[in-house]
Amino acid sequence: MTRLPVLAVAGAMLALWNLSAWAQDAPQDPQAVVFQQQCAVCHDNPATRAPSRTALKAMSPDFVVSALTDGIMKLQGSALSPAQRASLAEFLTGQKLGAQAPMAGRCQGTPKPFSLDGPAYNGWGANPENWRYQREPGIAAAQLDRLEVKWAFGFPGAVVTFGQPTIVGRRVFVGSQNGHVYSLDAAAGCYWWDFTASADVRTAVTVARIGARHVALFGDRRGHAYSVDVATGKTVWKVTPDDAPSVQITGAPALFEGRLYVPISVGDDSAAVEKRETTPLKGVY
Ligand code: HEC
Numbered sequence: 001m002t003r004l005p006v007l008a009v010a011g012a013m014l015a016l017w018n019l020s021a022w023a024q025d026a027p028q029d030p031q032a033v034v035f036q037q038q039c040a041v042c043h044d045n046p047a048t049r050a051p052s053r054t055a056l057k058a059m060s061p062d063f064v065v066s067a068l069t070d071g072i073m074k075l076q077g078s079a080l081s082p083a084q085r086a087s088l089a090e091f092l093t094g095q096k097l098g099a100q101a102p103m104a105g106r107c108q109g110t111p112k113p114f115s116l117d118g119p120a121y122n123g124w125g126a127n128p129e130n131w132r133y134q135r136e137p138g139i140a141a142a143q144l145d146r147l148e149v150k151w152a153f154g155f156p157g158a159v160v161t162f163g164q165p166t167i168v169g170r171r172v173f174v175g176s177q178n179g180h181v182y183s184l185d186a187a188a189g190c191y192w193w194d195f196t197a198s199a200d201v202r203t204a205v206t207v208a209r210i211g212a213r214h215v216a217l218f219g220d221r222r223g224h225a226y227s228v229d230v231a232t233g234k235t236v237w238k239v240t241p242d243d244a245p246s247v248q249i250t251g252a253p254a255l256f257e258g259r260l261y262v263p264i265s266v267g268d269d270s271a272a273v274e275k276r277e278t279t280p281l282k283g284v285y
Pocket residue numbers: 035038039040041042043048049050051056059063064067068071072073076077088177200270271273274
């Protein structure tokens with residue numbers, strides 16, 4: 001009875017040895033080895049929040065590189081050279097870097113002058129009291145079951161969406177997982193501009209008039225807060241309110257009496273996962 005477990009373990013070890021001998025013989029893409037060594041502990045592990053191989057494949061290679069270079073995978077990417085990050089991103093997505101066609105769907109002509117007047121849902125709570133209530137929805141409850149899709153807008157290279165859209169001045173302002181913020185035409189669904197942040201933008205956007213111009217205010221997951229000119233889509237300012245490592249902004253900044261209040265969080269759970277998970281796994285290898 002006491003010998004049985006020992007034999008079972010020996011048998012399992014033999015099977016593992018055979019498997020690894022086979023793996024060494026099979027020709028393998030060097031990037032598959034990098035993925036196995038540097039990423040698989042989380043990305044091939046459904047117990048973590050890390051996107052699966054299928055989800056990574058749906059991303060654009062440029063997005064994967066920016067995640068590893070300056071995004072939320074910066075820590076994991078720091079073990080790789082820029083050339084290695086590029087090769088790994090191309091391997092994971094099956095696409096060449098920089099080969100993507102410019103995004104279709106840009107609005108044509110000149111937009112009407114922007115105004116904050118009219119029906120709006122501006123920012124996370126829609127008003128400073130955070131009512132989250134639309135006073136002028138433009139439709140009645142009885143019409144809800146007759147709604148039809150008018151347009152749909154896809155975020156290139158992104159696989160999930162987080163940011164709550166802000167609707168104001170006949171525009172939709174929305175951030176995305178691919179690190180872009182779009183100013184869409186609410187009626188047509190085309191985009192007037194496409195702003196590139198340093199990481200994914202999960203916050204709602206607050207649109208306000210400050211001085212002579214209208215600006216869009218939001219934060220990204222590398223801890224930057226932005227003010228972007230609504231007329232041009234160009235940066236007015238970009239700041240890092242807190243320089244702690246792994247700082248993130250996922251809550252929407254709120255504007256009140258000329259001050260922007262920016263909620264900060266620290267997202268070092270992927271570093272924590274590394275500490276928790278590599279230790280027990282050593283025993284398996
Ligand atoms: C210690 C665990 C861990 C390791 C190792 C790891 N990742 Fe991740 N990765 C995560 C988690 C967790 C997320 C999801 C984070 C989130 O959305 O908050 C993630 C997200 C990502 C994303 C999406 C980024 C985004 O902004 O949505 C990419 C791309 C990625 N990882 C690539 C990689 C690559 C390539 C490697 C190997 C070089 C790697 N990761 C190694 C845990 C890990």
